[in-house]
Amino acid sequence: MAITAVLRTIKQAVWIGWKVETNWADPLVFAIYYLIRPIAGLLIVGFIFLIGSFVSGIVDPGLFAFLFIGNNFFIYVTQIMIMMSMLIHEDRAHYEVLKHIYLTPGSLQWYIVGRALNGVMNASVSLVLTLGLGVLIFQFGMGIPIPLNWLGIDLGLLAVGLLVGIVCFMAIGFILCGINIMTSKVQFMLPEYIGGILYLFGGVVFLPELLPWWGQHFSNALPITYFLRIMRFSFLHNTGFDVHVNLVYLAATTVITVIVGLAFFRVAMFKARRDGLIDKKEEY
Amino acid sequence: MSHIVETCDIVRVFKGHDKPVKALDKVSIYIDEGEIFGLLGPNGAGKTTLIKILTTLLLPTKGEAYVGGFSVSKEAHKVRQMISLVSGGETPGYGILSASENLWFFSQLYGLSSSSAKARIKQLMTDLEFDEYAKTRMSKLSTGYKQRLNLARGLLNNPKVLFLDEPTLGLDVLTSKKLRAYIVDWAKREKEGTVLLTTHYMAEADEMCDRVAIIDRGRILACDSPLRLKQKLEDNFIMKVEVSSVQADFSFVDDMKGVIGYSQTRSIQTDTTSFKVMLTEEKIFSKIMLKLKEQNLKILSANEVEPTLEDVYISLVGRGFEEGEKTTHET
Numbered sequence: 081m082a083i084t085a086v087l088r089t090i091k092q093a094v095w096i097g098w099k100v101e102t103n104w105a106d107p108l109v110f111a112i113y114y115l116i117r118p119i120a121g122l123l124i125v126g127f128i129f130l131i132g133s134f135v136s137g138i139v140d141p142g143l144f145a146f147l148f149i150g151n152n153f154f155i156y157v158t159q160i161m162i163m164m165s166m167l168i169h170e171d172r173a174h175y176e177v178l179k180h181i182y183l184t185p186g187s188l189q190w191y192i193v194g195r196a197l198n199g200v201m202n203a204s205v206s207l208v209l210t211l212g213l214g215v216l217i218f219q220f221g222m223g224i225p226i227p228l229n230w231l232g233i234d235l236g237l238l239a240v241g242l243l244v245g246i247v248c249f250m251a252i253g254f255i256l257c258g259i260n261i262m263t264s265k266v267q268f269m270l271p272e273y274i275g276g277i278l279y280l281f282g283g284v285v286f287l288p289e290l291l292p293w294w295g296q297h298f299s300n301a302l303p304i305t306y307f308l309r310i311m312r313f314s315f316l317h318n319t320g321f322d323v324h325v326n327l328v329y330l331a332a333t334t335v336i337t338v339i340v341g342l343a344f345f346r347v348a349m350f351k352a353r354r355d356g357l358i359d360k361k362e363e364y
Numbered sequence: 365m366s367h368i369v370e371t372c373d374i375v376r377v378f379k380g381h382d383k384p385v386k387a388l389d390k391v392s393i394y395i396d397e398g399e400i401f402g403l404l405g406p407n408g409a410g411k412t413t414l415i416k417i418l419t420t421l422l423l424p425t426k427g428e429a430y431v432g433g434f435s436v437s438k439e440a441h442k443v444r445q446m447i448s449l450v451s452g453g454e455t456p457g458y459g460i461l462s463a464s465e466n467l468w469f470f471s472q473l474y475g476l477s478s479s480s481a482k483a484r485i486k487q488l489m490t491d492l493e494f495d496e497y498a499k500t501r502m503s504k505l506s507t508g509y510k511q512r513l514n515l516a517r518g519l520l521n522n523p524k525v526l527f528l529d530e531p532t533l534g535l536d537v538l539t540s541k542k543l544r545a546y547i548v549d550w551a552k553r554e555k556e557g558t559v560l561l562t563t564h565y566m567a568e569a570d571e572m573c574d575r576v577a578i579i580d581r582g583r584i585l586a587c588d589s590p591l592r593l594k595q596k597l598e599d600n601f602i603m604k605v606e607v608s609s610v611q612a613d614f615s616f617v618d619d620m621k622g623v624i625g626y627s628q629t630r631s632i633q634t635d636t637t638s639f640k641v642m643l644t645e646e647k648i649f650s651k652i653m654l655k656l657k658e659q660n661l662k663i664l665s666a667n668e669v670e671p672t673l674e675d676v677y678i679s680l681v682g683r684g685f686e687e688g689e690k691t692t693h694e695t
């Protein structure tokens with residue numbers, strides 16, 4: 081596929097995604113995904129911090145900033161996964177377009193990437209929202225001096241880390257697409273389970289050092305662990321990690337995830353074609 | 365490359381609920397460039413399955429098929445560049461977008477440049493007579509206009525082979541007529557435009573197709589031009605009888621010698637049954653009439669009729685298309 085055709089496809093997918101999403105018949109669903117979820121995440125962070133401070137007797141604003149940034153950037157993981165998990169069934173059974181997208185030469189995976197970019201945009205909106213709200217509630221409301229220098233953010237590092245991270249989460253999303261194409265019902269809970277595991281082991285709120293030895297190994301194998309370290313570093317600078325080493329690890333784990341994700345998707349598409357699932361609408 | 369489409373002993377088995385279902389059983393057909401080829405068969409015959417294999421949506425269990433000389437299983441990406449698929453009774457697209465926005469979406473996925481996409485969409489909307497609905501949300505379009513939109517989408521990429529799966533399913537007579545005429549016209553205009561169309565409407569196959577394959581339970585029973593298929597029945601007698609009562613029972617002909625096959629169409633509204641029977645000799649018909657009189661049925665009409673493609677099917681299978689259904693309508 082020529083690069084211009086790829087770009088056209090991605091552009092259309094982003095546009096369609098935006099149209100479909102801003103048209104949700106159920107405002108409740110909309111509210112859950114865009115507002116309640118990020119805010120709930122924020123409150124959990126506040127809660128964990130308060131308990132931690134209470135138990136240890138020390139109020140450490142540095143720890144708060146650590147949790148706060150980690151939690152906020154985790155939104156990208158959830159949003160991209162949810163977006164990519166929903167789209168196959170919707171496009172196959174509801175809009176009946178999946179098979180036709182599949183038949184336009186070479187565009188399905190780029191279409192999926194475009195739709196995932198919608199997840200990225202949603203996540204960015206949520207991110208700004210929760211950053212703002214967090215500062216409002218915790219810094220101004222509760223008086224926690226969050227040690228964040230808003231003007232000193234390492235934007236270059238942030239951009240690079242974010243870009244690699246997004247590629248990585250999309251690769252995980254392709255695995256979800258593959259699973260959904262082979263199943264007859266939307267796997268609603270799947271992104272939640274995977275998200276939960278990544279949340280626990282990726283060092284979002286629990287430091288990997290607090291995990292049992294196997295948990296630490298697992299955590300070290302996850303790209304999300306390095307992603308969050310880089311996000312934190314770009315905001316907080318001194319986090320006790322070597323940023324270059326973490327960048328290399330992020331890149332390496334991302335390459336592996338992309339290879340696995342795309343291979344899985346390919347195999348899933350082959351199976352779907354073999355079993356006649358690409359346009360499956362009803363049960364046989 | 366001799367034929368634009370060719371299938372070699374295609375077999376397709378589905379898992380099914382309790383036992384495997386053989387949807388296609390050694391199907392071998394070919395289609396030449398520029399032909400309108402019909403696949404005619406009753407429900408469950410395997411028409412959609414064959415179209416899905418040829419359009420690279422499904423893999424054959426055994427056998428191989430070629431479109432434009434490319435293997436559908438091994439060179440699917442090459443096949444996809446020259447085909448498109450339109451399925452009747454479906455409205456692929458986003459209900460919240462307008463008709464033209466939906467076409468635009470697909471034109472971009474095909475990689476058309478903005479200017480040629482715009483021109484093409486405009487042309488198709490004019491040709492298929494729905495430019496007044498260009499800005500209408502797809503979900504608000506009537507079934508007929510949705511199908512026009514569906515067909516327009518299928519023509520966006522100027523396919524070499526257009527696959528149509530029951531393109532007039534559920535459409536009113538007028539729209540069906542228009543779409544059929546347009547498709548025939550398209551194939552002619554594009555010179556080398558080839559169409560494979562599946563249908564269970566006899567008239568559609570007869571009217572549109574250069575050649576027709578009759579398919580039943582996954583097997584191709586006959587394949588020729590509609591005219592030649594019908595000519596093969598010239599030595600037979602086809603009689604049509606209409607009797608009062610929707611409950612008339614014609615099953616007695618099952619045991620009669622010289623009966624090649626029959627079909628019956630019941631109409632609850634008029635409380636009548638129409639019965640078509642194919643005989644080797646005309647004189648057998650009088651025996652049938654006698655039996656009917658014994659049943660005290662009022663005979664409304666009885667006459668010899670010209671063979672149709674349905675009769676070709678009856679001669680091959682011994683029953684009509686819609687057999688086993690309680691009520692049917694003439695198609």
Ligand SMILES: Nc1ncnc2c1ncn2[C@@H]1O[C@H](COP(=O)(O)OP(=O)(O)OP(=O)(O)O)[C@@H](O)[C@H]1O
Binds near residue numbers: 386409414
């Ligand atoms: N995915 C599937 N799984 C199991 N069985 C299937 C599947 N697809 C088709 N079949 C079966 O294969 C047979 C052929 O189906 P197909 O849809 O090709 O028929 P058709 O000629 O298109 O019929 P119709 O006129 O109803 O569209 C049927 O018995 C059908 O039940």
Ligand SMILES: [Mg+2]
Binds near residue numbers: 413529
């Ligand atoms: Mg069918």
